[in-house]
Amino acid sequence: MRKSTAREYWKRMTNFQEFIVNEYPTLSIDNIVIKIREGILDVYDVLNGYSAYLQQNHVITSLTLNQRIATVKNFLEYHDVDISPRIFKVKVKLPHGARKNKEALSKEDISDFLNECSDIRVKTYVLLLAATGMRATEGLSICIKDVDLKSRPVKLLVRGDYTKSRTY
Numbered sequence: 001m002r003k004s005t006a007r008e009y010w011k012r013m014t015n016f017q018e019f020i021v022n023e024y025p026t027l028s029i030d031n032i033v034i035k036i037r038e039g040i041l042d043v044y045d046v047l048n049g050y051s052a053y054l055q056q057n058h059v060i061t062s063l064t065l066n067q068r069i070a071t072v073k074n075f076l077e078y079h080d081v082d083i084s085p086r087i088f089k090v091k092v093k094l095p096h097g098a099r100k101n102k103e104a105l106s107k108e109d110i111s112d113f114l115n116e117c118s119d120i121r122v123k124t125y126v127l128l129l130a131a132t133g134m135r136a137t138e139g140l141s142i143c144i145k146d147v148d149l150k151s152r153p154v155k156l157l158v159r160g161d162y163t164k165s166r167t168y
Contacts, residue, residue: 012071019053033079043081044091047072051094062095069094105130138162 001009013029020029027035035041047069054065069092073083105113110130117123128139141162148155160166 009071012068015068016072019050023049036081043083044087048092051092066094134158
């Protein structure tokens with residue numbers, strides 16, 4: 001796990017802790033897990049309450065809300081709390097976000113952007129991303145030793161340390 005991913009999970013769990021403090025002031029997260037496992041608290045009521053708390057008290061997208069709920073679900077499942085996907089879907093109300101169609105940049109947009117770039121390094125970087133479709137961090141990770149100029153077409157090695165899937 002990358003540090004940024006770990007930080008994001010920590011923020012999500014801190015947010016859940018805030019919910020616990022507001023809704024169950026005498027309990028900690030550890031106590032909540034114990035009470036759920038003992039059957040004193042219903043896991044679906046807790047998750048539904050957390051979803052409602054997020055919708056009322058935070059200005060976040062439905063995707064962010066769903067990610068926060070998923071993180072808490074994973075945390076609870078890690079601590080041996082059984083969560084049935086079917087029952088979860090029925091009992092926990094999650095917002096449905098509107099899907100936006102993502103459209104690729106046109107050749108004209110890329111050309112206009114490149115014409116506005118005065119720095120040759122930025123131009124080269126943007127052209128590399130546009131031509132290969134690689135992610136920004138993947139493009140930044142390329143070193144001279146990763147470029148094979150003898151092959152036609154030229155080959156680039158993107159090391160697995162910098163790819164999303166951690167593969168070459």
